[in-house]
Amino acid sequence: MSDLESIGYSDWFRSRVDDKKIAAHSVARIVSVHKESYTVTKGREEVFAELSGNLLYGTESASDLPTTGDWVYTDYYDDDTHAIIYGVFPRKTLLKRKTAGKHADFQLIAANIDVAFIVQSLNDNFNLRRLERYLVMVNECGIEPVILLSKCDLLPDEEVNEIKKKVLGIAPQTAVMEFSNLSQENIDLIISSLKCKHSYCLLGSSGVGKTTLLNSIIGSDEFDTQPVSKIQSKGRHTTTSRQLVRLESGAMIIDTPGMRELGSMSVDDSLDETFSEILKLSYNCQFSNCSHTNEKGCAILAAIKADDLPEQRYQNYLKMKKESEFNQMSYIEKSMLVFKLINNELFYTLVRF
Numbered sequence: 001m002s003d004l005e006s007i008g009y010s011d012w013f014r015s016r017v018d019d020k021k022i023a024a025h026s027v028a029r030i031v032s033v034h035k036e037s038y039t040v041t042k043g044r045e046e047v048f049a050e051l052s053g054n055l056l057y058g059t060e061s062a063s064d065l066p067t068t069g070d071w072v073y074t075d076y077y078d079d080d081t082h083a084i085i086y087g088v089f090p091r092k093t094l095l096k097r098k099t100a101g102k103h104a105d106f107q108l109i110a111a112n113i114d115v116a117f118i119v120q121s122l123n124d125n126f127n128l129r130r131l132e133r134y135l136v137m138v139n140e141c142g143i144e145p146v147i148l149l150s151k152c153d154l155l156p157d158e159e160v161n162e163i164k165k166k167v168l169g170i171a172p173q174t175a176v177m178e179f180s181n182l183s184q185e186n187i188d189l190i191i192s193s194l195k196c197k198h199s200y201c202l203l204g205s206s207g208v209g210k211t212t213l214l215n216s217i218i219g220s221d222e223f224d225t226q227p228v229s230k231i232q233s234k235g236r237h238t239t240t241s242r243q244l245v246r247l248e249s250g251a252m253i254i255d256t257p258g259m260r261e262l263g264s265m266s267v268d269d270s271l272d273e274t275f276s277e278i279l280k281l282s283y284n285c286q287f288s289n290c291s292h293t294n295e296k297g298c299a300i301l302a303a304i305k306a307d308d309l310p311e312q313r314y315q316n317y318l319k320m321k322k323e324s325e326f327n328q329m330s331y332i333e334k335s336m337l338v339f340k341l342i343n344n345e346l347f348y349t350l351v352r353f
Helices: 019-024 053-058 128-140 157-170 187-193 210-218 268-274 276-282 299-305 311-328 331-352
Strands: 026-034 037-041 046-051 071-077 082-088 094-098 106-111 115-121 144-150 175-178 199-203 243-246 252-255
Touching: 019 071, 019 082, 026 046, 037 082, 046 053, 053 082, 094 128, 106 199, 115 128, 115 210, 128 144, 128 157, 128 199, 128 268, 128 311, 144 157, 157 175, 187 210, 199 210, 210 252, 268 311, 276 299, 276 311, 299 311
Parallel strands: 046 082, 115 144, 115 199, 144 175, 199 252
Antiparallel strands: 026 037, 026 071, 026 243, 037 046, 071 082, 094 106, 243 252
């Protein structure tokens, strides 16, 4: 097994090389990103790297620049102590999220990930609606999700099992496991699930125990952690960048900063996958153009009334669908919609007075 193969370089990437670039440059993988500088590896030492002028100034979008986990074309200099990056390989998967705020910009999180561990703690952090958003984001990227419920030592087994039932209710085909960094419960099972040459990432809010889990997997306190606020049960950002960590098993794992806001880009397909039971119900509506709001014969409304579909889950689905539709609009369409909403607000204000 070559050094590149040991860090995930497979036939999928070999079949997509740029013939001109591969003839002129070598292949490396992005280990970490630090603003405008990078760390890369060919499978052994990690080397400081920068972008070539053409790549830095010739890209049309931020998505054309490297992110953690990317395969890149590089040249090494100064006795292999420094590298220049000349291009980015096609990505097998790309994990990204909408940036905080109203603008439909996005932030790259990691590339070429096989499995995403979505971590939620079993204390006040647990939130099914937030979990649905993570599932939509991961499914949109074609990444396999695994749900890890941390801090299981804080609750009796009966409550843990009840929460797991709720999780399986919204993600019946997804693996779900509780664990504890404190008691080390199920840590060995998580470690044994990590496959050689596969890339994993840890997703979740601040304070759920992602970095502590990474330390548990490594077997040492290599990465800094901070305690959760006892007053608000909220975590503090300890991880500020994304770094690809190679494990003794040959697996690779990326810790990610906690996300205070998750927004949907254009995610219609992954919405249908994550909320598949809602899509199936819509096929049984009496009218093909049913809006699922007040029509007679609406299968979705009937399911909500019969408590077969939680109304909160349906409302979360609608909210994300509207966000996705808005993000698919052109700049002009968005401007017209905002102008219309402002005019409507002014009209209702005048009517009230």
